Amino acid sequence: MKNIDNSNMKQVIIDSPNQLKTGLELAENIKVSGDFKNVIICAIGGSALPYNILTSIIKTTIPIFIHRDYNLPELASADSLIICISYSGNTEEGLSSLQEAINKNFKVISIATGGKFEEMSLANNIPFVKIPLGIQPRSATGYLFSALTKVLINCGIIKDISFEIMDLASDLRDINLELEKQGKKLSKKIANKIPVIYSSNQFKVISRIWKIKFNENSKIPSFFNYFPELNHNEMVGFTGIKKLGAKNFAVLILQDENDNERIKKRMKLTANIIKKQKVKVEFIDIKKGSMMFKIFSTLLLGDWVSYYLALSQKIDPSPVKLVEDFKKQMAK
Numbered sequence: 001m002k003n004i005d006n007s008n009m010k011q012v013i014i015d016s017p018n019q020l021k022t023g024l025e026l027a028e029n030i031k032v033s034g035d036f037k038n039v040i041i042c043a044i045g046g047s048a049l050p051y052n053i054l055t056s057i058i059k060t061t062i063p064i065f066i067h068r069d070y071n072l073p074e075l076a077s078a079d080s081l082i083i084c085i086s087y088s089g090n091t092e093e094g095l096s097s098l099q100e101a102i103n104k105n106f107k108v109i110s111i112a113t114g115g116k117f118e119e120m121s122l123a124n125n126i127p128f129v130k131i132p133l134g135i136q137p138r139s140a141t142g143y144l145f146s147a148l149t150k151v152l153i154n155c156g157i158i159k160d161i162s163f164e165i166m167d168l169a170s171d172l173r174d175i176n177l178e179l180e181k182q183g184k185k186l187s188k189k190i191a192n193k194i195p196v197i198y199s200s201n202q203f204k205v206i207s208r209i210w211k212i213k214f215n216e217n218s219k220i221p222s223f224f225n226y227f228p229e230l231n232h233n234e235m236v237g238f239t240g241i242k243k244l245g246a247k248n249f250a251v252l253i254l255q256d257e258n259d260n261e262r263i264k265k266r267m268k269l270t271a272n273i274i275k276k277q278k279v280k281v282e283f284i285d286i287k288k289g290s291m292m293f294k295i296f297s298t299l300l301l302g303d304w305v306s307y308y309l310a311l312s313q314k315i316d317p318s319p320v321k322l323v324e325d326f327k328k329q330m331a332k
Helices: 009-015 018-026 045-057 092-103 115-123 141-154 162-189 201-216 234-244 261-276 291-312 321-331
Strands: 038-042 064-067 080-086 107-112 128-130 194-200 223-227 249-255 280-285
Touching (some): 009 162, 018 162, 038 092, 045 141, 080 092, 092 115, 107 115, 115 128, 141 162, 162 280, 162 291, 201 223, 201 291, 234 261, 261 280
Parallel strands (some): 038 064, 038 080, 080 107, 107 128, 194 223, 194 249, 249 280
């Protein structure tokens, strides 16, 4: 294993619950004042994942938008709170958003490990949260989520859930070994297959991030969707899947005990339809607890599944060579 996992991602996953406490501490005094009409989070890739989680857990008094593109969206104004996030601090889309916010003298906060984000923030007196360097952006979700949450708490956008986050970190540490064993077992069931992850609408953030972890950790294609939407389109795609090789796919259905009863029925019927096409289907129970615990514990399970799937293919789960090569091409 050590010969494959050269960056020791296993230890990163083991330590990941501790990120939640650290992120809160690093953003302790970061805030700006204003009567904001909305919040615009400018981030992309792994740096955008905290937004998806946050908006699945917390209700806000003003709308929070995600901007996964260059510059700022048209709805950005002097009444907006702009939060620019880039793990590396050098993401070109995020840098363009940060620069435009500076040029227009908008209220802005930045979060990164350093890089040009830090340089621009210091030069323009912008509140900056510096998070630890040394892991992949997709593995830094705990840092980014808790730092972003603390910033929004400090700015009066959301209620204070710091204690809930601290409790979450402890709960995740307690079950991490259990989740590792479950993830290793599941990885064997879907070896050499393309994972398709389904869930109810309220948990689509998990399905999306599992898909990303399979892409970047396991280095394989993966897809996600959610109920009931997929029953009106994607489900039909399984009609001709035998021609493509049904044995090449595995459908993972994330189910929660509190899912709507009609959604539960849709899950069972859909699974039966897919199984008839000789596609492997696995149901995965989301653990009981708060919404935040359900999301983070299932995400942690996804880390372990994708990690052990990478090892089974003798692939180092950490590097993303295609992404780095692509960035070099863009920089020319």
